[in-house]
Amino acid sequence: MTMRPWAIAALVAVLLFLLGPFLIIVGAGLSAGETLTFPPEGLSLRWVWAVLQVDTLRHAFAISFSLAVLSTLGALALGIPAAYALERLDPPGAGAIRALVTAPLVVPGIVVGLALLRYFVIPLGIGIRPALLMSHTALLVPYTVRVVAASLRNLRVDIEEAAILLGASPLTAFVSVVMPNIRNGIVAAFILSFITSFNQVPVSLFLAGPGVSTLPIEMLARIDFTYDPSIAALSALLALLSIAIVFVAERLLGLSRYV
Amino acid sequence: MIAKLRRIATLVFGVLAVAYLSYVFFHEPGEDAGADRLVISVFGVSQESFRKHLYNPFEAECGCKLVIETGNSSERLSKLAARKTNPEVDLAVFADFDALSAARRGLTDPIDVAKLGNYDRLYEFARDPIGGRMAVGYTVYAAGIVYRTDKVRIESWNDLWQPVLKDRMVLPTLTSSGGPMMLHMVESALGGNDPAFRGALAKVAANKESVVTFYERSAHLVQLFQQGEAWAAVTGRYNLPLLQRLDLPIAWATPQEGDAGGRNVMVLIRGSRRRALALRLMDKWLSTPVQTALALDLTDSPANREVVLPPATASLLTYGPAMIQRMKFVPPAQVLDHRAAWTAAWNETIAR
Amino acid sequence: MIAAPRLRGLLLMAPAGAFVALAFLLPLAILLSGSFQAEDGQLGVQRYVQFFADPLNREVFLRTLRIGFLVTLASVILGYVAALAIVDLDPGSRGRVIGLVTLPIMISPVARTYAWIVLLGRTGLVNSVAHEFGFTDAPLRLLYTEPAVFLGLLQLLLPLIILPLVSALENVPRDAVPAARMLGAGWWTIFVRILLPLSREGLGVGGVLVFTGAITAYITPAMLGGAKVLMLETLLYQRVNVTDDIATATVITALLVAMSVVAKALLNRIARGRPLGRGRAR
């Protein structure tokens, strides 16, 4: 294997490039100094503590978190049946609908936000909160459809037929045979959607309003007028939260397989 | 059996969790207490100071709940314009020319100054800054030059163009409130008084390679100084306290041509249903104790003449008749009338 | 009679389809159609002509294309390097490395981009190191430049091509490479003649994600490019929210969507390329 040593070196370099900034954010967030620097001027948790005390950020976190969960659930409720129909039932116009539900992936978020604000939210007089929820849901539907459809594709069709021939209605067959076997796909869709919504900026940028702001938007705003390490500390916290979610999900899935 | 119970428990837990999260998401703060809500849209800077000296005391007084949206002036204007038919906001603050733009677009209502007990305590510039009683000023700032005393000397607006500042100079972008003020001073330093700022625009264009960036938000600037990107910058004086905390030799220039003046104003949004409450907050904001407290925090320079500040604080703010006399306000109408032309020239010669 | 399940399928798809159409496609269509309507209400491409008449707009458009292309190119190269090394690992560490590659996707882009501000500033790590080792005499201005945006986007989007490439390369038949080695092929030949064609689909998928990601990113150009290095997205935001210029915004929207669609079509063609994709017509 003549290629091995340099391949490993290159891989390490790529990983460093991908993860280095994350380490730097953690380092800068743990700084004891007044200003944002790396390497940090001594280590302390003071900025982590300080950022947790900020009301607006706490409130934005609550909004972002609940928004992410609710829109993810909405997208799953819409996306799972659609994915099932697309993969299994060959509905008329499937191609068009496939393109339709995956369209939000191609369109820039800024544009989505603008279009929704101008021609959906305002004409229909939709409040800020429902507008955010609906736009995030529409944005997440493609993710759920894609991921769930992919896991359906990897699941044999005949086990459903077997269940039906044993007397199950199509719905019972779906719930008792299909769902348990695409659970990993559904959890993956959930995590992906949750994180997408939670980190979403451009769409929310247009739709957020008084009293309702999401965490990343508050962070962006705060970056504009603070230069202390508090945002770095918050970023590090969020990164750890994301990692924890993925890790726990992985663990639960791994464990539940044997329960 | 156990499996079934576990399934039911999971289901119940799930439903409760979703219900709770829906509550969190859809719940308007203060709603359940039946309290009145007043929605205000303000600048994001120093919200902690406002919370302490203005919002908390006001909420205690009126028994109402303040909902605060933050953002910069032009973004606020676009959002309010977009939501014109169904405004969420009751009271907003703007740079003076954005307030005029809002007024021209019919987004605001005139202010009944008779209801403002503190109105007579205001400086002249704050009383009717855009005409038609459509706005009241609440703070003022000089727009001038800050610089690293160890690197350069600045005694005139023309000193911005010295070679040593190549790649070290930061200017506000045209679309920020500082943009027009900078052009105004550059124009007058060049000896011109063209309202279309042709001379100033040409001057900036000729030196655009020296500019690190045209910043949009003022705090951005602090970063630029901190990271050594900037040695001199055109900015509002409200950034001075932040900059001086940097442990760098940073000073406020006193150019011979004087400084530009900027003011932020409060407006009432047309269609607001909480007019009386909005006027009450406005009056509170203009009161001597609140203005003094905000000034002592170095948050905003006072628009109220009766505010008395210790010299150490005063030296960091835009304070006192002498300083205010030095400042040249760009008439808001001039900004609105010429902005399209400025922008065209700016895009053509500078932004590229 | 055969239609019954298909009808059921239509019913199951209807809510998602209707929701996305109403809460997404329709507003977007209205916005886009606005770009073909001049101020006097006449239909035509007048707005586009006006848009491209402005030199700033032209420059931003070209810059967006340029950055999109460069980021895609760089991530294809780095992506192959990383993916080839990853599939070469034993299964255990492969899983762990893939986890590490996935990790950045999970982290807020705001947080990740913020890190670059810390890194690239004149007193930041990059400059200190460069100075320490004597590469530079004086600190370089890195922030608010095109290279800064390029780096930020590359870091943001690279995982999106590594992952599909890894799964494509994992599907390359185990014996293909040794077989080619036996026939005397060198590494470059193996890559060009065997690995590249066999991983074309992953390349197409990843390429689309990276390119569209790069041209439609907002946070990174906003934070690392600023007002001096505008890209179409930041220009659009500025036009809408700062100068309230919807006309230009609609044109930018149309351009962005068109670029995404064209990129997708092009890269899909590359992905389907020759014999490989044929069998997968469904």
Added chain:
Amino acid sequence: MSDAFLELHGVTLRYGRSIAVDALDLSVGAGELVALLGPSGCGKTTTMRAVAGLLKPTSGQIRIGGQDVTRVPPNKRDVGLMFQSYALFPHLSVFENVAFGLRLRRLGEAEIAERAAAALASVGLAGTEGRLPRELSGGQQQRVALARALVVRPRLLLLDEPLSNLDARLRLEMRTEIARLQRELGLPMIYVTHDQVEALALAHRIIVMRGGRIEQDGAPAEIYERPRNAFVARFVGFETILPATSLPGAPRGATAAFGWRPHHVQVGAGPYEGRVLGASYLGEAVEYLIESDFGPIKAEAPADLPRHGPGDPVRFDLPLSRAVALEAEPAPGGA
């Protein structure tokens, strides 16, 4: 025909323009094991899935036990199906797989346990209840699938190429097992296969299909010994088939062609001459491919006779006494 348990009348299935099953009439008697035999694409699996209700016929009628079930959904037909891939539920234990159908019938827990255990015992899998399907061997999975299909006591059992994923030894074992269960339960079965040996060994009756139509319907011996036409003949091992017109002295009339099995062709002597194209040693016999004026001839000769190598001229005979007379083939239906 009157005691037929399952009847198909003029059943047609169309996909767009292509016809998978073309106006098929078919019946299965109570307690009968019928094999549907044919190459892939002949419509046998489609027919079976239509019987199960997984596909709806474009036209025609399906009756089970005298009742028209054409419009009855598959979950109400009470028809068991054993899939080629077994289709076990991967997330359920062996026990739960077998109990699945019983639970849907809302039986008591005790009865479910008892019947599932009995079903598993009857296929020799007692003791594997707690395992997951993927922890079983292919043959064991096969038996679970069989137990799962049988435990709900269907009126009819369909088997879709049930042995094709097993190795030769297991195949034989399972074949015996299926035959035994069928005998014991008296359950009507349709057995879909492309393997004539399986069909011959198991079925009471074989239906050979091609292009969505029935080519021949008869007892195994009848199919094997008296194939009706060239298609069926090839399927059951008549590898040399020559048109009647090409043979000097052959009787005319209804006979369109004659067919010989390889060992029916005499090699080494006879009226005709050809050239050996290939010879394969099979142990007891040698198989020859001979080029002749009639076309290619497949022949088999005992290995102890003198051998011929490729290129050798060779004499051979096609004895009419051993040939099977074949009708003209219908034009291939459908496509």
